[in-house]
Amino acid sequence: MKEIRIGLIGAGTVGGGVVKILANRTESIRRDLGLPIRLARIADKATERFTTLPVGDAICTGDANDILNDPDIDIVIELVGGTTFAKKLVLDALSKGKHVITANKALIAEFGSELFACADAHGVSLHFEAAVGGGMPVIKTIREALVGNNLFSVKTIINGTCNYILSKMSAQGLPFDTVLAEAQKNGYAEANPALDIGGGDSGHKVAIMASLVSGGYVPFSSVAIEGITSISQDDIAYARELGYTIKLLGVIKKPDDDGAIDVRVHPAMLPKNHILASVSDVFNAVLLEGDAVGQILLYGKGAGDMPTGSAVMSDIVDVARNIAAETPIRISTAHYNADRKVPVHAMDDLVSRYYLRFTVQDSPGVLASITSHLSSQSISIASVIQKEEHPETGVPVILLTHRAIEKNLRTALAAIEAMPSVMAPTQVIRIES
Amino acid sequence: MKEIRIGLIGAGTVGGGVVKILANRTESIRRDLGLPIRLARIADKATERFTTLPVGDAICTGDANDILNDPDIDIVIELVGGTTFAKKLVLDALSKGKHVITANKALIAEFGSELFACADAHGVSLHFEAAVGGGMPVIKTIREALVGNNLFSVKTIINGTCNYILSKMSAQGLPFDTVLAEAQKNGYAEANPALDIGGGDSGHKVAIMASLVSGGYVPFSSVAIEGITSISQDDIAYARELGYTIKLLGVIKKPDDDGAIDVRVHPAMLPKNHILASVSDVFNAVLLEGDAVGQILLYGKGAGDMPTGSAVMSDIVDVARNIAAETPIRISTAHYNADRKVPVHAMDDLVSRYYLRFTVQDSPGVLASITSHLSSQSISIASVIQKEEHPETGVPVILLTHRAIEKNLRTALAAIEAMPSVMAPTQVIRIES
Incomplete structure (x- = not known):
């Protein structure tokens, strides 16, 4: 031959x-x-x-x-x-x-x-x-090794630049911009880092995985994408205090009951004992869950x-x-x-737990008003942190919600942000388990 | 068709x-x-x-x-x-x-x-x-996904029964026999557990992986195998105190310099931040290292x-x-x-760090004699624990060695065990990094 x-x-x-x-x-x-x-x-x-x-x-x-x-x-x-x-x-x-x-x-x-x-x-x-x-043999594993499975969930850390930045912010207590500059110096981030830190690179990879696991075509344009540029050192510190780690996560979920799937990339809070929470620095990981195999994790270097x-x-x-x-x-x-083409759920329909960081004036009744707005949208509170910090730029109030519909959350946040005592847009980070 | x-x-x-x-x-x-x-x-x-x-x-x-x-x-x-x-x-x-x-x-x-x-x-x-x-797609990953690599190292936790027993001993502070009985009751161990706890099942799997990564035939009979039956609650507690976790580990190493490989299954102490140290209960994992891909981990349920x-x-x-x-x-x-057939190194030629647990009479000069026998075989000590415990059954003395040749260690241990003040055989656990 x-x-x-x-x-x-x-x-x-x-x-x-x-x-x-x-x-x-x-x-x-x-x-x-x-x-x-x-x-x-x-x-x-x-x-x-x-x-x-x-x-x-x-x-x-x-x-x-x-x-x-x-x-x-x-x-x-x-x-x-x-x-x-x-x-x-x-x-x-x-x-x-x-x-x-x-x-x-x-x-x-x-x-x-x-x-x-x-x-x-x-x-x-x-x-x-x-x-x-x-x-990591992601494509081969999905198409060949797990062909006997209905793969109903994928959770993945699939961009090394973002994971490096979030890991260093967490380990060294440094702000985003400082760590990004260091990553660029060390060759872990591009001179133009937009595609990485904006989540687009993860979105491309998640779109491909979604097409493979759904058995239909999931165009890139249907992936909901948020990057990591809004994540502050405060968020990382509060996450740790609450027992969580912040990662840029790609998520694909196929519910049993309809043909549509969840396909999204966004910062997420993971419980610190979650297997993906320990994936650090430039390493990537893909956690696949199938009806026969249970959970399978692939871990390795996603670039280079x-x-x-x-x-x-x-x-x-x-x-x-x-x-x-x-x-x-x-x-x-x-x-x-x-x-x-596979139908994809709108983010408005997502049901999730949320981390909310409000920046408010230190005046009476603010917390009562916030929780009242949330409550009017059927959103209940799981935990609260309020500390006497940064009085000149506003007091941070951190709430973790129970499960809520994202559309309801957005409605409540619009009302909350219209309050004169609310000094900045609300930081919203979804909580995954 | x-x-x-x-x-x-x-x-x-x-x-x-x-x-x-x-x-x-x-x-x-x-x-x-x-x-x-x-x-x-x-x-x-x-x-x-x-x-x-x-x-x-x-x-x-x-x-x-x-x-x-x-x-x-x-x-x-x-x-x-x-x-x-x-x-x-x-x-x-x-x-x-x-x-x-x-x-x-x-x-x-x-x-x-x-x-x-x-x-x-x-x-x-x-x-x-x-x-x-x-x-876990172990065979497919080695033969297909990593075909572009010289795979020079495999470390694996590949028997769910042993990992369940060691995890429970560690988490609950219970002795081996109690945990084994519980595992049998819960269906995590066979009525006749010999093939699992004796290491034979892991040995079969490691022999297969060794043949695939070496590109030659590694017969089962050439795999050095030790099981977990000698691991005591004391060993697990001392390991933790020293910053280690005990796992039944399969190891394959291909050195650069000769055609022979290491193929072995034995309890091993892993630093507690090692990626395999966090693989618990019935989960299995395979950590492959190749010249192109670096480290790749597969993690999942190895049975059922x-x-x-x-x-x-x-x-x-x-x-x-x-x-x-x-x-x-x-x-x-x-x-x-x-x-x-691929030549396999004899265990006598292994170079490793060791955990040694001696059981000795509480009398003057015993530690000096032990360290002197070790020193005469060029084995140096990295750390020592000696506590006032169990005086009726002997005092435990725990030594961690620096890297040593296993044959030298066995020679030193034979001399040490001939000492009248040494009351029991020495527990030897290899330290992997």
């Missing part, structure tokens, strides 16, 4: 990791597969990158078309990033009958429906293990050249095994069909 | 789980696969079991030969247990060209070499995801009808995808070849 020929487009961080891993593992994979895989071509506009990588006898080029136009390339690896040029590349490669492997979460989350339809139409496969959770390269390698060998078996599409992606 | 027909042998705990999951998931799997899978026959000598299971239109029989002799059965699921009748069944089924799925860890660990050779000879596959770690049934289902769908693609053997098991 012939060799399997790979064309890699994008030799940046993850691409560099893939080149290094391929150089190390080609021989052991050849023994395992029974046929060689070869990195035949590498394309990157920044051609100076080739000089520091173990490219072997791969033909290096500044033009991705050299890979797309080479009829002997079996597998194209897209590690360009972004959703414009990358989308064109992936559609071109699939249309030319090449299998594609990508680490591009935005591309799959935003254009998965179109891309998988193209792959199906041309009888090739599109793999994306590296798009979610770096080296080598962990993400490890996930790309997993896809390379999967695709190579398929090519060797002449089975181009082994695992159906038909659920990504645009006609199979 | 035709339907895929399954014959299930053994309708006990795990078999019952598989029947239930198949009944729930047949339709969603048909949609995914594009062809139906059908539970065509079930065999169990205890035919009364059929009456309480959703067997559908499966033909139920007391004779496994009805399944082996049915030429329309594509996949045989062996859930009989044991290594005599089960081995014969599996070899018969493979020889008749049927794919086999088993949850039988003893069978794979002790006879894997012979069984995989038989499968290869007949062009069929033998799957065993359920043999290790119940619902439904979690183990979930793993069997994963194999059923994998094999069904292979049958649909006319690719009978997709993942090589050639490394199980008897000629590719």
Whole structure:
């Protein structure tokens, strides 16, 4: 049998990791597969990158078309990033009958429906293990290992930058801006951190997981997303005092009783003995719950050249095994069909417990008014903290609610924030268990 | 395309789980696969079991030969247990060209070499995801997701009975025998618990993992195994005082410098902030470390009808995808070849830190003599606890050593135990980090 020929487009961080891993593992994979895989071509506009990588006898080029136009390339690896040029590349490669492997979460989350339809139409496969959770086998575990389950709940810490920032804020008592600057200096946050700290990166990954666990297409645009920029050192300190840890959490829940699902990304308070509360620094974790398997946790590094390269390698060998078996599409992606969009609950309908931090004037009757507004929306209070602090900027009042409907909460908060004695918008953090 | 027909042998705990999951998931799997899978026959000598299971239109029989002799059965699921009748069944089924799925860890660990050779000879596959770690995808993660890695370290808590007993001893301060009796009453330990508490069950699973990560055959007989029966409440209390937790740990290490590996199962002291130290009760975990991925943890329930049934289902769908693609053997098991036995280090050569609990007479010079014997074997002491307790049964002296060679330690202990002032054998627990 012939060799399997790979064309890699994008030799940046993850691409560099893939080149290094391929150089190390080609021989052991050849023994395992029974046929060689070869990195035949590498394309990157920044051609100076080739000089520091173990490219072997791969033909290096500044033009991705050299890979797309080479009829002997079996597998194209897209590690360009972004959703414009990358989308064109992936559609071109699939249309030319090449299998594609990508680490591009935005591309799959935003254009998965179109891309998988193209792959199906041309009888090739599109793999994306590296798009979610770096080296953790999230996609493989959901699609293959847990295929016997109705997966009704996913809770995940899936952005290393946010988890690093919240962990450091908690461990060192430093404010958000200081920790973000430190993270940027250490390479744990991008120069433009908006996609991470705004929750968009987590949202892309959660959209992909939601499509896999729901058996239908969950577009990125249907994911409710809040980032971590509003989390203050005060919130972290009060959370700790109340026995909680604040994490940026991705949540997918499939209730029994209707076809719609919850899909959301937002800061959440987790009880400090929750298994996800101990996931710190740049580590990621995915807690899956299924009707047969119970709870399963995956934990590992969700980013970085080598962990993400490890996930790309997993896809390379999967695709190579398929090519060797002449089975181009082994695992159906038909659920990504645009006609199979899964309805998603509005956040207004969420039933949750809430942490509320009010900033009020230290005057009589304020707490009574707040609780009265909450009570009029059927929201009852589980615990209260009020301390004599920051009198010049207002007194913080912290309430934990029992379970309430989010729409009712928003109505009550609008009324509370209209009170003259309320000096700032209310901080709202959902409590998960 | 035709339907895929399954014959299930053994309708006990795990078999019952598989029947239930198949009944729930047949339709969603048909949609995914594009062809139906059908539970065509079930065999169990205890035919009364059929009456309480959703067997559908499966033909139920007391004779496994009805399944082996049915030429329309594509996949045989062996859930009989044991290594005599089960081995014969599996070899018969493979020889008749049927794919086999088993949850039988003893069978794979002790006879894997012979069984995989038989499968290869007949062009069929033998799957065993359920043999290790119940619902956790241990086999799939090692063989597929982490194929781009040199996996140089595995640390695992892989027996739920032992972890339950040690967790309860630690949480409730109860002695081993009391907790074991309670575990038996609650169904967390077998009436005959020897295979669990003696470490043999963990040893079977670790032997299988060692073969997968080493890329060669590691027979069960080469695994060094110690159980938990010698762990006393005193050890657990001293461990806690010293900042450690005692777990029954499976360890596989591949050093860089020679072809031999460490493969062992024994009680180990883990620092209390170690990620495996927080794995409690019946939960299992596998911590894998690879050159590309770094650390990856899998965590979940390692036993039970439904979690183990979930793993069997994963194999059923994998094999069904292979049958649909006319690719009978997709993942090589050639490394199980008897000629590719991996050399295993003798425990005498282990370099480790140690917890030592001596039981001595309260007389002058005893500690000096003990430390002198240790020092003569180049073993140095990191910390000491000596308290005025149990004077009638002897005074406990607890030493933690720095790194030492196990052979030297055994030599020193032989000399120490020959001292008239030493009243009992020394408790030795290895310290892992």
